[in-house]
Structures are given as structure tokens and as C-alpha cells.
Amino acid sequence: MLLGCIGDDFTGSSDLANMLAKSGMKTIQYCGVPDGPADASVEAGVVALKSRTIPVADAVRQSLEAVEWLLEQGAQQIYFKYCSTFDSTPEGNIGPVIDALMERLGAEQTVVCPAFPATGRTVYQGHLFVNDRLLSESGMEHHPLTPMRDADIRRWLAPQTTGSVGHVGAQTVRDGADAIKEALREEAANGRTLIVVDTIADDDLHQIGAAVRDMKLVTGGSGLGLGLPANFRDAGLLGQGGAGWQGSSGRAAILSGSCSGQTRRQIGEYAAANPALKIEPEAVLSGEMTPQAAVAWVKEQPAGIAPLVYSSADPDVVRAAQAAFGREEVASALEGFFAAAAVQLVADGYERLVVAGGETSGAVVEALDLLALDVGPEIAPGVPALKAAGRPVFVALKSGNFGDDVFFAKALDVLKGDAT
Ligand SMILES: Nc1ncnc2c1ncn2[C@@H]1O[C@H](COP(=O)(O)OP(=O)(O)OP(=O)(O)O)[C@@H](O)[C@H]1O
Numbered sequence: 001m002l003l004g005c006i007g008d009d010f011t012g013s014s015d016l017a018n019m020l021a022k023s024g025m026k027t028i029q030y031c032g033v034p035d036g037p038a039d040a041s042v043e044a045g046v047v048a049l050k051s052r053t054i055p056v057a058d059a060v061r062q063s064l065e066a067v068e069w070l071l072e073q074g075a076q077q078i079y080f081k082y083c084s085t086f087d088s089t090p091e092g093n094i095g096p097v098i099d100a101l102m103e104r105l106g107a108e109q110t111v112v113c114p115a116f117p118a119t120g121r122t123v124y125q126g127h128l129f130v131n132d133r134l135l136s137e138s139g140m141e142h143h144p145l146t147p148m149r150d151a152d153i154r155r156w157l158a159p160q161t162t163g164s165v166g167h168v169g170a171q172t173v174r175d176g177a178d179a180i181k182e183a184l185r186e187e188a189a190n191g192r193t194l195i196v197v198d199t200i201a202d203d204d205l206h207q208i209g210a211a212v213r214d215m216k217l218v219t220g221g222s223g224l225g226l227g228l229p230a231n232f233r234d235a236g237l238l239g240q241g242g243a244g245w246q247g248s249s250g251r252a253a254i255l256s257g258s259c260s261g262q263t264r265r266q267i268g269e270y271a272a273a274n275p276a277l278k279i280e281p282e283a284v285l286s287g288e289m290t291p292q293a294a295v296a297w298v299k300e301q302p303a304g305i306a307p308l309v310y311s312s313a314d315p316d317v318v319r320a321a322q323a324a325f326g327r328e329e330v331a332s333a334l335e336g337f338f339a340a341a342a343v344q345l346v347a348d349g350y351e352r353l354v355v356a357g358g359e360t361s362g363a364v365v366e367a368l369d370l371l372a373l374d375v376g377p378e379i380a381p382g383v384p385a386l387k388a389a390g391r392p393v394f395v396a397l398k399s400g401n402f403g404d405d406v407f408f409a410k411a412l413d414v415l416k417g418d419a420t
């Protein structure tokens, strides 16, 4: 293993795995820290954690366990992957995890590079944009678990870390890898250890990637993954990339706990022409709606059509449910609901599952006990088709904001292996 990655959620990890696989590294996504060694063919290993919104101490502990395993596999560089919308709160978990990884690795400086231009996430003057909106006006200010109310990543990160936050601006990045390296050295001389790097386009990511070749720890969204494989390739360390990937035409279902605007548009599009069951948090919490009842409904639908089960709701509805029952209580009840439904569906022979939402996907994949996922073709930027090792289970784990309006239909096709 050359590059060892730790993802703070499951969809984000598959986003990074997709980027690295596309860029020519043989990549496997692990669901949690594996018990045994990685296959010798793996060049990039992505350990997916569900640590984005858990208590800080747990996120730090799990990330340190992951880094130990990755180092044991021979990883030469560690990549901490978080969301391209920098999902976190004033307490964490991004800052505390970076601090702990830096200390473990003896890293004196790291980059903070959330940008993913292919999906409209760019960083300019230290501020994160989603397309033409500041992060804090993009809809992310309504996120159920990590409402992002400030687009200035330097200001948002500062209270989360014991390190000192610095910045490399867009003009320097445009001047190329040597200029970035020099700016990083200047920031180091000024005692700055976590450096937010402006990134507007893919070419910036290639330059940043080259500039951070010798860093022990890099951090960011999946975008930075575009720039790193060339370092290993130039050093003559890469093989031929991944082997072929075969999908399944087995029965399929879609599960969505994501409440993002984009997921809600995708649901609107899909539900207009296909069977869809809306899950109300109140009904799950009261026991009126059970995973068994939802699975029974799925199985009643016409063969050949993938039914959609979703709890996704508008921000004001989400807020009302959280106010009535508690944010954690609603989230954990719904995540448990989708996890149990997925386990039942797979037990009943469903082979293709499309899951929307990072937390939701984490709950589903953990409950299914899918230990390792082989990365297949890209469905949309940031979302690959995945195949469980040794089991006929094919999944697409969609980050809330990813995919175009017809994503669900496309994902079902790509998982079949008959579309690219
Ligand atoms: N109707 C609802 N009311 C309140 N909370 C909900 C509702 N539906 C889903 N949730 C919770 O909101 C959270 C959504 O987070 P999740 O990570 O799954 O989606 P997302 O944030 O859109 O995706 P991503 O993290 O990939 O961007 C989950 O914990 C889910 O259980």
C-alpha cells in the first residue's frame, strides 16, 4: 500500500476511492478498520469510518486505529478525507482528528483542501463555495447534523484545532507547485500548521498534489486525490490499476435518508415514475412503521422496478421533527430503520442497493457487514459503483449533494454493469 486514506463517512470514502481508482491506483474501500492485512495488490486503501458526527473522542480514537493499520500495510502517505462542504461543528470532528493524526505521524504541517471543482466546490480567499454560492448560503446551513453557517474555512476550523491555521491564496496556487511549496514554507516559518489552500480548478489540484508529495499527512475532500497518484507514478511505484468489474442484474431497491436539496430533487424525479414509500420519523419512533413493513412493501412492487424508500424531507420538516424528538434520537432511529431494512432486503435476495446520504450509507454498510468494497465504474462525479468482496452485493453510496436529477436510474443501470 502506497497511500493510506481515512474517510470520515462511507459515501465520502467511496468518493475518494473513485477518484484514486480513476487516476490509476488499485483501490479498495474498507468498511471500518480491517482485522487482517490488505491484499498485496492494493496501492490505495481507504478505511471508511462513520466518524463525522460521533463524539470527538471516539472520532479521534477510531482515526488513530485506522492510521495504525494503514501504516502496518506500508502506507507512505496518509490522507484524511472529509466532506467537500467541510461538514463539522465548532467542536469538530475535522480539527481534532487532524491534530491527533499530525501528532501520531510527527507531521509538522498539513494542507486543508476541501475543494472538489467537478462538483462545484471551490475555495477562494479561504472561503468555500458551492457553485456560485458561499457554503453558508448553499443550503448547507440547514444540514440536519452539521449546519455550515460560515464559509470562511479558516475561521470555521480555528476553534476546532490546537494548531494554527494558515492560508495559501489562489494566485500562488496558479503559479504552480514550487510557488505553493515556498508559500507553505513561509507559513511554517510563521508557525502555521494547518494550511487552507485555495483551489478553483482541477489543474490547481494537480499543482497542490505535486507540492505536497513529501507531506506525511494531507487532508481534504476527494479533489486532492486527483493530484496525488502522479507522485507515485513518477516514482515508478504504480502498477496497471484495477482489474475488470462485473455488475449484477439482480433485484434492486433505493434507500434515502439524505435531506439535501439535490437528493430531494432526485427523489422527485424518480418517484414521479416509480413506486416510492415515504417514511415519517414519528411513525418510526412510535413503532407504527417498521423495517419489516417497509421491506414487505418493497417486495409487493412489480418485478423489474426498483422501489424507493425515503425519509428525506424539507428543512422545516426536519427541524420540526428534531425539535419534537431530539436531533440524535431522530437520526439514530432513521439510520437504524434503513440499516435493518437493508439487512432484510439482502437476506431476501436483493443484490443492488442505492443508498443516499453519508450517515445513512454508513449505517447500512455497517449493518450489512460489507468488509471491503471493490471500486467499479463511476456513476457520477464522486460516486462509483461498488462490489462487496466475496458476496453478491452491489452498492452505490451517494453523498447527499452529488448526482444529477436522474441519478437513481443511472445508478441502477451502472450497478447492472450495462451502462458506463
Ligand atoms: N425526515 C427527517 N427528519 C429528521 N432527520 C432526518 C430525516 N430524514 C433523515 N434524517 C437524518 O438526517 C441525516 C441525514 O444525513 P445523511 O448523511 O444520511 O445525508 P446527507 O447529509 O444529505 O448526506 P452527506 O453527508 O453524504 O452529504 C441522517 O442522520 C438521517 O437519519
Ligand SMILES: O=C(O)[C@@H](O)C(=O)CO
Residues within 6 Å of the ligand: 009, 011, 012, 013, 015, 016, 082, 083, 084, 085, 116, 221, 222, 358, 382, 399, 400
Ligand atoms: O466530499 C464530499 O462532498 C463527499 O464525498 C462527502 O463526503 C459527502 O458526505
